[in-house]
Amino acid sequence: GAVVSQHPSRVICKSGTSVKIECRSLDFQATTMFWYRQFPKQSLMLMATSNEGSKATYEQGVEKDKFLINHASLTLSTLTVTSAHPEDSSFYICSAAQGASETQYFGPGTRLLVL
């Protein structure tokens, strides 16, 4: 149980385009989902927390207009990187929990490369 999937697993895009990453909880309802970013040889950095049906709460320094998060259902959250630039190239990982205080389960990650 507690499986979280992400799609796509890797994506290459041109600078200036937008990329959407999906995060799905496959066998449980996730009222809360989290998005992280990880650069090579570094730890995960929390970008934002989203509760189903509410606006996401972004961490300090994360541009909400650049990283659009939608959590419209209990099993799906999306992260859209708008007007991507090479410095946005990173490993994006989502996690999901049944409630804000419940155990988080992580997706396999999406590797984004912006050319």
Add this chain to the structure above:
Amino acid sequence: DAKTTQPPSMDCAEGRAANLPCNHSTISGNEYVYWYRQIHSQGPQYIIHGLKNNETNEMASLIITEDRKSSTLILPHATLRDTAVYYCIVRVVGTGGFKTIFGAGTRLFVKA
């Protein structure tokens, strides 16, 4: 900021127990200790969590000191597949509720 400190790296012989320490001296009474691990290029994998009592599951054991200021994750019989970065986490309460902040973790090398 992460509320935990861990050694940056550790070695362990295959088949032996791996004991990974974690300090969380500022933990609050209702905060759980969580352990995850991340194998290269994958998402973190949940291992175990606990509040006060020691916990055991099919993957590992978690020993929490009585004052709750530190804990140890024990992999009883480490295998080469256990080579990973292990993260000890105390969740913090933010504007949107609990959130998990990752520290640098401990890179465990299991050697044959």
